[in-house]
Amino acid sequence: MPLPDPQLTPALEERAARVSLFRKLLKNPVGLIALIFLGLLVLSAIFAPLLAPSDPNTASLQEVLAPPGGEHPLGADSAGRDVLSRLLFATRFSLAGALLALAVAAVIGVVSGLIAGYFGKWFDSVSSWFAGLLMALPGIVVLLAARAVLGPSMWLSMAIFGVLLSPAFFRLVYASVSAVRNELYVDAARVAGLSDARIIARHILTVVRAPVIIQAAMITGIAIAIQAGLDFLGLGDTTVPSWGSMLNDAFAKIYTNPDLMIWPASAIALTCIALTLLANVMRDELERTAGPVKRRRNRNRDTEAPIVKAAHLSTVGMATISEEERRLALEQPAASEPREIVHPVVVHPDPEDGGRSSTGNPFGEELLSVRNLAVGYDQPDGSIKVVVNDVSLRVRRGEVHGLIGESGSGKTQTAWSVLRLLPDGGRVIDGSISFEGKDLAHATENEMTKLRGAKIAYIPQEPMSNLDASFTIGSQLVEPMRVVLGLGKAEATKRALGLLERVGIPNPQRTFDAYPHEVSGGMAQRVLIAGAISCDPDLLIADEPTTALDVTVQAEVLSLLRELQAELNMGVILVTHNFGVVADLCDRVSVMRAGRIVETGPVRSIFAAPEHEYTKALFAAILEEGEARGELVTAQTEKEGLR
Amino acid sequence: MLRFILRRLASGVVLIVVISTIAFGLLYVGGGDIARRILGQTATAETVAQKTEQLGLNRPLYEQFVDWVSHAVIGDFGTSWFTGQEVIQAISSRVAVTLSLVIGATLISAIVAVLLGVWAARQRGWPDRLVQVISVLGFAIPGFLIALGLVIVFAINLGWFKPTGFVQFATSPSGWLSSITLPVIALAIGGIAGVTQQIRGSVIDALRQDYVRTLRSRGLSANRVIYKHVLRNAGGPALAVLAVQFVGLLGGAVIVEQVFAIPGLGQVAVTATNQGDIPLVMGLVVVTAIIVVVVNLVIDILQGFLNPKVRLS
Numbered sequence: 015m016p017l018p019d020p021q022l023t024p025a026l027e028e029r030a031a032r033v034s035l036f037r038k039l040l041k042n043p044v045g046l047i048a049l050i051f052l053g054l055l056v057l058s059a060i061f062a063p064l065l066a067p068s069d070p071n072t073a074s075l076q077e078v079l080a081p082p083g084g085e086h087p088l089g090a091d092s093a094g095r096d097v098l099s100r101l102l103f104a105t106r107f108s109l110a111g112a113l114l115a116l117a118v119a120a121v122i123g124v125v126s127g128l129i130a131g132y133f134g135k136w137f138d139s140v141s142s143w144f145a146g147l148l149m150a151l152p153g154i155v156v157l158l159a160a161r162a163v164l165g166p167s168m169w170l171s172m173a174i175f176g177v178l179l180s181p182a183f184f185r186l187v188y189a190s191v192s193a194v195r196n197e198l199y200v201d202a203a204r205v206a207g208l209s210d211a212r213i214i215a216r217h218i219l220t221v222v223r224a225p226v227i228i229q230a231a232m233i234t235g236i237a238i239a240i241q242a243g244l245d246f247l248g249l250g251d252t253t254v255p256s257w258g259s260m261l262n263d264a265f266a267k268i269y270t271n272p273d274l275m276i277w278p279a280s281a282i283a284l285t286c287i288a289l290t291l292l293a294n295v296m297r298d299e300l301e302r303t304a305g306p307v308k309r310r311r312n313r314n315r316d317t318e319a320p321i322v323k324a325a326h327l328s329t330v331g332m333a334t335i336s337e338e339e340r341r342l343a344l345e346q347p348a349a350s351e352p353r354e355i356v357h358p359v360v361v362h363p364d365p366e367d368g369g370r371s372s373t374g375n376p377f378g379e380e381l382l383s384v385r386n387l388a389v390g391y392d393q394p395d396g397s398i399k400v401v402v403n404d405v406s407l408r409v410r411r412g413e414v415h416g417l418i419g420e421s422g423s424g425k426t427q428t429a430w431s432v433l434r435l436l437p438d439g440g441r442v443i444d445g446s447i448s449f450e451g452k453d454l455a456h457a458t459e460n461e462m463t464k465l466r467g468a469k470i471a472y473i474p475q476e477p478m479s480n481l482d483a484s485f486t487i488g489s490q491l492v493e494p495m496r497v498v499l500g501l502g503k504a505e506a507t508k509r510a511l512g513l514l515e516r517v518g519i520p521n522p523q524r525t526f527d528a529y530p531h532e533v534s535g536g537m538a539q540r541v542l543i544a545g546a547i548s549c550d551p552d553l554l555i556a557d558e559p560t561t562a563l564d565v566t567v568q569a570e571v572l573s574l575l576r577e578l579q580a581e582l583n584m585g586v587i588l589v590t591h592n593f594g595v596v597a598d599l600c601d602r603v604s605v606m607r608a609g610r611i612v613e614t615g616p617v618r619s620i621f622a623a624p625e626h627e628y629t630k631a632l633f634a635a636i637l638e639e640g641e642a643r644g645e646l647v648t649a650q651t652e653k654e655g656l657r
Numbered sequence: 658m659l660r661f662i663l664r665r666l667a668s669g670v671v672l673i674v675v676i677s678t679i680a681f682g683l684l685y686v687g688g689g690d691i692a693r694r695i696l697g698q699t700a701t702a703e704t705v706a707q708k709t710e711q712l713g714l715n716r717p718l719y720e721q722f723v724d725w726v727s728h729a730v731i732g733d734f735g736t737s738w739f740t741g742q743e744v745i746q747a748i749s750s751r752v753a754v755t756l757s758l759v760i761g762a763t764l765i766s767a768i769v770a771v772l773l774g775v776w777a778a779r780q781r782g783w784p785d786r787l788v789q790v791i792s793v794l795g796f797a798i799p800g801f802l803i804a805l806g807l808v809i810v811f812a813i814n815l816g817w818f819k820p821t822g823f824v825q826f827a828t829s830p831s832g833w834l835s836s837i838t839l840p841v842i843a844l845a846i847g848g849i850a851g852v853t854q855q856i857r858g859s860v861i862d863a864l865r866q867d868y869v870r871t872l873r874s875r876g877l878s879a880n881r882v883i884y885k886h887v888l889r890n891a892g893g894p895a896l897a898v899l900a901v902q903f904v905g906l907l908g909g910a911v912i913v914e915q916v917f918a919i920p921g922l923g924q925v926a927v928t929a930t931n932q933g934d935i936p937l938v939m940g941l942v943v944v945t946a947i948i949v950v951v952v953n954l955v956i957d958i959l960q961g962f963l964n965p966k967v968r969l970s
Contacts, residue, residue, distance in 0.1 A: 146672075147672065147675060147676070149901075149904070150672055150676065150904070150946065150949055150950075151676065151904070151942070151945060151946060151949065152904050152905065152907045152908030152909075152911070152945065152949075153908055154908040154909075154911050154912065155907070155908060155911070155926065155941065155942060155945050156942075158911070158926050158927070158929075158930040158938070158941075159680060159683075159684065159930070159938050159941075159942055160683070161930050162684065162929065162930045162933050162934070162935065162938045163683065163684055163933070163935070235797060239799035240799075242799060242801075243799060243801055243912045246801055246912065246915075247911075247912060247915055247927055248927075248931075249927065249930060249931065261805075265805070265916070268805075268808070268809070268813070268820075269813070272809055272813065275805060275809075279802055279805065279806075282799060282802060283797075283798050283799075283802055286797040286798060286799065287793070287794065287797040287798065289797070290793055290796060290797035291793060291797075294793060430870075433874055435870050435873055435874060437865070438781075438864075438865075459879070463873075463876060463877075463878050463879075464876070465876075466873065466874050466875065466876045467874065467875040467876025467877075468876055470874075471874065471875070472870075472871065472874035472875075474867060474870070474871050476867060479866065479867040479868065480867045480868050480870075480871040481868055481871075482868045482872065482886050482889075482890070483868075483890070483964075483965070484886070484889045484890050484963060484964060484965060485886070485889075486965075490872070493875075493877065494872075494875035494876050494877055497876060497877055497881070498875070498876040529965045531965075542871065545871075545875060546874075546875075548875070549875070549876065
């Protein structure tokens with residue numbers, strides 16, 4: 015039984031409940047049709063005695079199985095009773111029975127849910143256990159057992175079924191109430207001296223109202239279905255016409271008069287569908303109300319990485335930008351507005367010998383050349399939101415190219431597009447990505463799969479969420495090596511243990527056998543680094559590899575990265591927001607803002623003479639306000655030394 | 658893991674005991690004058706008293722209960738009041754039929770739901786909407802109506818299957834398969850609807866996880882990541898839904914068996930209910946509870962297999 019999404023936060027539900035759900039339903043075509051159908055059904059149930067052409071229970075031998083027409087608009091059944099009249103009265107009894115079950119379930123479920131959720135303690139565990147008990151047996155088996163001793167009363171059966179269904183309400187109300195019980199506004203009400211009863215009525219009932227209404231529609235459908243089922247089995251009260259008993263009667267004549275089944279069957283099916291659709295539409299409407307806020311929260315999560323004082327930056331670096339654009343840039347930093355004034359990219363020239371890596375050797379051949387890359391996301395309205403625009407950069411073998419900028423400047427999007435692993439809806443909309451002579455922007459998925467891991471590897475930002483919690487660390491290292499390098503299991507295991515040792519994990523075998531939740535963040539990041547280099551890639555893309563780590567661990571991971579880079583002579587794209595990291599590791603740096611590169615060149619040259627306003631602002635931010643971060647940078651540089 | 662299983666097993670046993678106790682109380686107290694009901698209104702007070710004594714109903718309730726329990730624990734649920742057949746025999750000869758229906762429907766639901774759910778989650782767009790519509794209809798329309806529709810279309814109009822009757826597997830495996838095809842489909846549709854929604858949602862969630870990108874960055878294909886890693890992570894919630902569905906399917910089987918005239922537990926249940934055959938009803942309740950507990954235990958073990966955190970706790 016699908017319960018409404020318990021993750022809808024109570025405050026949202028409360029707001030949604032206040033903006034009349036009913037009015038929203040009328041605006042939704044599906045909701046409107048379902049409501050109209052159910053409305054007509056209720057009316058025909060109420061006015062059944064007026065509408066029915068004859069008594070539903072009057073049998074007539076002459077009229078047995080009479081065809082539709084004349085006195086019997088829908089024909090007569092196997093006992094000569096008028097089908098239309100029976101259908102109208104059956105609607106009456108079927109709906110009444112379902113409503114009885116609903117009322118019993120709602121009263122028991124909501125009341126016990128409120129008490130258990132609000133007062134907690136022993137009532138909580140007892141009633142939860144009881145709810146589990148009620149759901150352990152199929153409802154129909156319990157109803158059959160009850161019928162065996164209590165006789166064929168529809169009302170009794172439906173009341174018992176209501177008790178069986180009450181956990182659906184109980185769980186819903188219990189979950190919502192225990193979620194708000196400790197909310198600040200409920201505490202405030204308690205401190206203000208409101209009685210428990212008033213708090214429940216005022217603050218808690220409003221929270222559960224909408225989900226309870228949705229659940230009620232579902233439950234009514236289920237009750238109608240089970241009641242029809244009981245009557246169809248011939249276990250119902252024969253004196254009361256119902257959809258199920260009509261179906262039972264028609265089923266006996268399935269070979270001769272299958273048409274008789276049409277009316278009761280469609281009545282049951284359409285009513286159940288209408289109720290389910292109604293519940294779905296209500297839930298969708300509620301979620302839509304909650305939607306934008308939810309999305310906002312997700313975006314915040316994406317951009318929560320500490321940045322070099324964005325607010326400060328925006329006042330300095332964007333001093334010349336209009337208020338409107340600044341708001342946009344702050345709120346959706348990734349969005350690059352087409353009307354934005356495009357400043358030319360400041361390019362610092364390479365040294366005459368082409369530059370040398372940290373080991374003093376000249377750089378190798380060109381690995382990656384990105385030209386005029388644009389990345390966009392398809393929007394529901396058909397437009398494309400551009401998040402990276404006109405980005406060009408190149409990486410040679412042995413070279414570390416830093417991509418720096420504040421959160422949402424498009425640096426991670428650029429990195430992901432090189433891997434062609436952009437999130438849903440994202441794609442390269444312009445430009446080329448040339449890797450060892452192959453255009454990745456237009457490569458097929460199969461070609462990309464062959465390159466990933468083997469040629470281009472990736473180290474993510476957040477270590478814990480990037481390991482699959484359901485598999486051991488070892489199996490996550492071994493699997494790609496077996497696929498990419500075609501190694502046997504034993505060989506891949508040996509190699510994985512060697513890699514774990516190489517990245518400085520003290521007890522490789524233990525980590526190999528561990529699940530991700532059993533290791534620390536620093537260890538997990540080392541594991542991810544081991545995974546990235548496991549297939550000897552030429553190009554490594556590291557997306558803020560130290561941001562999520564403790565300060566002391568950051569320095570260790572950075573020096574590990576530098577060692578591995580030199581040892582394997584890889585080209586590296588290092589995404590970061592930290593100039594300390596750039597100074598420490600990079601040969602070349604590109605500064606990104608709002609989806610564009612604003613300044614690019616050798617690290618020494620840019621550090622010596624930053625030209626773009628934004629680059630200067632980034633430096634200024636470190637010097638002026640970046641106390642903690644500044645110290646970290648110094649500590650690191652002192653410890654490792656600038657080579 | 659062993660402790661986890663033992664704890665689940667213990668709570669299952671408690672559940673069975675509680676259900677039996679409640680059922681016994683309600684059935685034997687709620688029935689009023691049981692002997693009178695069996696013999697009918699015309700019976701003399703003397704024969705009623707005789708019958709009451711014969712059935713042991715004149716003893717105090719706790720004595721009857723202790724008697725019932727002491728036999729039930731060794732699998733003896735007494736004899737039917739109407740046929741004189743041993744309850745355990747009446748049930749055990751039918752339980753295989755019902756279980757083959759329900760387990761077949763559960764497996765088919767699981768497989769189809771995985772395929773549909775993954776398809777909808779990956780493609781989005783119209784396949785997603787199509788799957789949503791199917792799910793809503795499958796959930797909303799009662800299983801026995803679907804069964805009736807299948808009978809009319811595939812058995813009566815098209816003549817592909819026999820509309821009713823059941824062939825024992827031992828008699829003819831192909832006949833058996835043909836005789837349970839429609840009932841299993843009728844049952845499975847509801848299950849598919851519920852589980853597909855869950856799989857779809859879990860897969861969409863799982864696809865957004867960071868580890869999916871990282872695994873793919875290591876050179877694993879999208880299919881491999883989805884069917885090995887994403888499904889394993891989506892499996893926990895889906896299994897929980899499957900457990901709930903199983904209980905629902907067990908109930909649905911009672912009615913579907915009636916449509917197809919299949920001699921399973923449902924038929925026994927309906928007959929016993931109509932006659933007020935209390936020992937048989939009691940046996941059915943307990944056997945159903947045992948089936949549900951066992952299935953939940955199996956699902957719990959599978960959960961532990963899927964999710965290391967469950968296993969370790």
